[in-house]
Amino acid sequence: MSDQTETHEGGCACGHVRYRMTSQPLIVHCCHCSWCQRQNGSAFAVNALIESDRVQILEGDVVEITVPSPSGKNQRIARCPKCQVAVWSYYLIIRGGVSELIRFIRVGTLDNPGRVPPDVHIYTSTKAPWFTLPPEALVFEESYKIDEVWSEDSIRRRQALSSAAQR
């Protein structure tokens, strides 16, 4: 199966914003950090990481706000200007300039979020005590090393981004 054939569409709550991921994501995080908990008003966040140029806005537009993040990197969150639902985010600064090229799609805004399950659970040191991790889950108490977790194909895609960012 080519990853280019697998697309996913999503949108905000009011229908103003519609978007498409034009391939499978690089990886899907289920993040249990206290920051994601607060931002989402929930127990965790599920984010699909994908190259920004693989996200097409099909209808409407987004407005971006900047919020501080614990790492010191500013996080940009893209929201529907009408219903304010956040559809994705990205970071302004990450080593090698890669961050602006990768979006964190909020999986709950996809039409079929069940098709995009988490690949890895991170920051489980602060997970909700009542949430039981699936027994087969790949779990990290904090973060992880990309080379040890991402698929070979995703690592190649990320390397392509890094070299593009340096040009």
Ligand SMILES: [Zn+2]
């Ligand atoms: Zn909306």
Ligand SMILES: [Zn+2]
């Ligand atoms: Zn988090």
